[in-house]
Amino acid sequence: MLTPGISKQTLRRLPFYLSYLKSLRKDMPDFISATAIADALKLNQVQVRKDLAFVSSSGRPKVGYRTQDLISEIESFLGYNETDNAIIVGAGRLGKALMNYEGFKEYGLNILAAFDTNADLVNTEGSDKPIMPMNKLRDFCVGLKIRIGIITVPSEYAQDVCDALVGSGVLAIWNFAPVHLRVPEYIIVQNENMASSLAVLSNHLNQKLSDKNILKVG
Amino acid sequence: MLTPGISKQTLRRLPFYLSYLKSLRKDMPDFISATAIADALKLNQVQVRKDLAFVSSSGRPKVGYRTQDLISEIESFLGYNETDNAIIVGAGRLGKALMNYEGFKEYGLNILAAFDTNADLVNTEGSDKPIMPMNKLRDFCVGLKIRIGIITVPSEYAQDVCDALVGSGVLAIWNFAPVHLRVPEYIIVQNENMASSLAVLSNHLNQKLSDKNILKVG
Numbered sequence: 001m002l003t004p005g006i007s008k009q010t011l012r013r014l015p016f017y018l019s020y021l022k023s024l025r026k027d028m029p030d031f032i033s034a035t036a037i038a039d040a041l042k043l044n045q046v047q048v049r050k051d052l053a054f055v056s057s058s059g060r061p062k063v064g065y066r067t068q069d070l071i072s073e074i075e076s077f078l079g080y081n082e083t084d085n086a087i088i089v090g091a092g093r094l095g096k097a098l099m100n101y102e103g104f105k106e107y108g109l110n111i112l113a114a115f116d117t118n119a120d121l122v123n124t125e126g127s128d129k130p131i132m133p134m135n136k137l138r139d140f141c142v143g144l145k146i147r148i149g150i151i152t153v154p155s156e157y158a159q160d161v162c163d164a165l166v167g168s169g170v171l172a173i174w175n176f177a178p179v180h181l182r183v184p185e186y187i188i189v190q191n192e193n194m195a196s197s198l199a200v201l202s203n204h205l206n207q208k209l210s211d212k213n214i215l216k217v218g
Numbered sequence: 219m220l221t222p223g224i225s226k227q228t229l230r231r232l233p234f235y236l237s238y239l240k241s242l243r244k245d246m247p248d249f250i251s252a253t254a255i256a257d258a259l260k261l262n263q264v265q266v267r268k269d270l271a272f273v274s275s276s277g278r279p280k281v282g283y284r285t286q287d288l289i290s291e292i293e294s295f296l297g298y299n300e301t302d303n304a305i306i307v308g309a310g311r312l313g314k315a316l317m318n319y320e321g322f323k324e325y326g327l328n329i330l331a332a333f334d335t336n337a338d339l340v341n342t343e344g345s346d347k348p349i350m351p352m353n354k355l356r357d358f359c360v361g362l363k364i365r366i367g368i369i370t371v372p373s374e375y376a377q378d379v380c381d382a383l384v385g386s387g388v389l390a391i392w393n394f395a396p397v398h399l400r401v402p403e404y405i406i407v408q409n410e411n412m413a414s415s416l417a418v419l420s421n422h423l424n425q426k427l428s429d430k431n432i433l434k435v436g
Contacts, residue, residue: 011421012414019396019413023374041398079420097315107416147423156241171426172419178237180259188422190415195237196230197408198325201390202297203229204406205365208389 010051015107016041017051018074021067033064080108086174087146089161090153091116091131094176098150099129111150113140117157134164141168150174151181162189228269233325234259235270236292239285251282298326304392305364307379308371309334309349312394316368317347329368331358335375352382359386368392369399380407 020041021032034052038045052059052070055077059065075081083105088095091114098104099114114131116122122131132140140146149165151158151173158177165173166187173189175181178196181189238259239250252270256263270277270288273295277283293299301323306313309332316322317332332349334340340349350358358364367383369376369391376395383391384405391407393399396414399407 006421008418011417012411015396015411015413015417016398019373023372023397025374042400043398078417079424084420084423093319093321097319101311101315103311104412104416107413108420109416147427148419154241155237156243172423174415174419178233179241180234180261182260186426188419190419192410192412192415193230193233194322194410195233195325197392197410198322198327199229199233199296200226201366201392201406201408202302202326203224205302205390206297208404209365 006054010054013043013047013051014055014074014078017048018071018078021071021074024067028067030067031064032067032070034059036064078108080106083108083110084148085144085146086111086148086150087137087141088114088150088152089116089134089137089165090114090151090157090177091118091121092152092154095150095152098152098176109148112144112146115140137164138168141165141170145169147171148174150176152176155179224272228272231261231265231269232273232292232296235266236289236296239289239292242285246285248285249282250285250288252277254282296326298324301326301328302366303362303364304329304366304368305355305359306332306368306370307334307352307355307383308332308369308375308395309336309339310370310372313368313370316370316394327366330362330364333358355382356386359383359388363387365389366392368394370394373397 017037020037034049035045038048052065056065056070056073058069058073086109088099088111091099095114099111104111111129113129115134115137116131117134119133122133146168147170149170151161153161155177158175158179159181162173162181162183166183171187173181173183173187175189175191178193183189235255238255252267253263256266270283274283274288274291276287276291304327306317306329309317313332317329322329329347331347333352333355334349335352337351340351364386365388367388369379371379373395376393376397377399380391380399380401384401389405391399391401391405393407393409396411401407
């Protein structure tokens with residue numbers, strides 16, 4: 001469940017607006033309208049206006065929003081000022097890359113630790129965050145009230161890991177395994193599927209390159 | 219443009235089917251039906267049947283597909299047996315994490331090098347792949363016929379980088395910057411927006427936790 005009335009699509013667009021506003025830097029106008037933002041991002045202005053109405057009530061007709069206020073309001077709405085603690089299950093290549101990626105802190109995400117069944121990975125060097133065995137998962141999550149779990153295990157283990165996370169009090173799951181997870185109604189799952197993105201890119205390429213060959217032959 | 223008649227959604231689902239089939243391992247049946255795959259992944263069986271028709275013509279009524287053949291056919295369709303070379307622009311935290319992530323090789327993606335305007339990052343240690351200055355981008359891409367460009371620069375530079383990639387012969391762009399990129403019609407852009415995913419997860423959490431507080435107070 002999300003903020004009443006707000007759609008996933010609106011939530012997904014808010015970081016785009018924020019990113020655009022912050023990119024203005026020294027050219028930042030004191031006031032900015034939904035129309036100006038829509039034009040810059042090639043989006044529908046009615047949509048932008050509706051989206052911004054969820055995060056700010058300070059917009060004024062013909063004047064727009066005070067730009068700095070709007071930035072603060074979006075950041076506050078997205079929870080960038082508070083920190084959500086998270087854990088990762090699966091300390092393979094992707095799990096380690098995400099665990100050590102410092103950029104999430106800007107978005108209020110703090111990854112505390114990773115968990116793995118592979119004893120060889122537990123407490124390996126190369127990271128200042130602990131990698132712990134799976135049998136410590138529940139106590140860790142319950143004790144520290146962890147609400148976000150990130151799944152980076154191979155597909156065939158993802159559902160079991162998901163069940164373990166739900167059983168440990170996690171409410172939001174960020175799933176990097178290319179599988180559909182079954183969860184209770186009160187849990188949200190956000191799928192991040194790089195293989196799917198690559199499938200789209202690669203198919204486009206093959207198509208384009210075969211078009212070229214046809215042109216050459218013909 | 220994609221394979222004629224195939225949708226982005228179908229392409230995005232194919233890696234899920236492949237992942238599921240491979241996960242069967244020693245329990246893998248000799249034959250598998252679209253219905254069995256649909257049931258396992260909680261998808262619509264008509265949709266699965268249509269999707270698989272793009273990659274295989276070997277399915278037989280009441281018998282299904284020879285499982286090993288279907289795996290090979292999907293892998294071949296997705297181009298996992300061939301390698302697409304790619305470059306990354308933006309050698310910050312995310313760029314470096316992606317550059318050094320070995321998992322992409324399974325999907326036929328080979329990242330050859332990264333480019334950055336920041337001279338301090340050029341040819342730094344910690345990676346066996348080169349980080350080169352931006353003024354080498356065009357020659358590198360043209361010389362090696364690079365068709366995939368990955369953008370991991372801050373939002374405000376993403377459009378300029380995108381234009382430079384298009385000007386260097388790149389046909390497919392994987393964009394990790396939270397901005398809408400303007401490209402010619404023959405270029406495909408796939409957006410990967412982690413900030414958007416986190417916005418959805420975080421909002422769900424805040425909502426859930428405030429529900430709890432209301433319950434406690436009431």
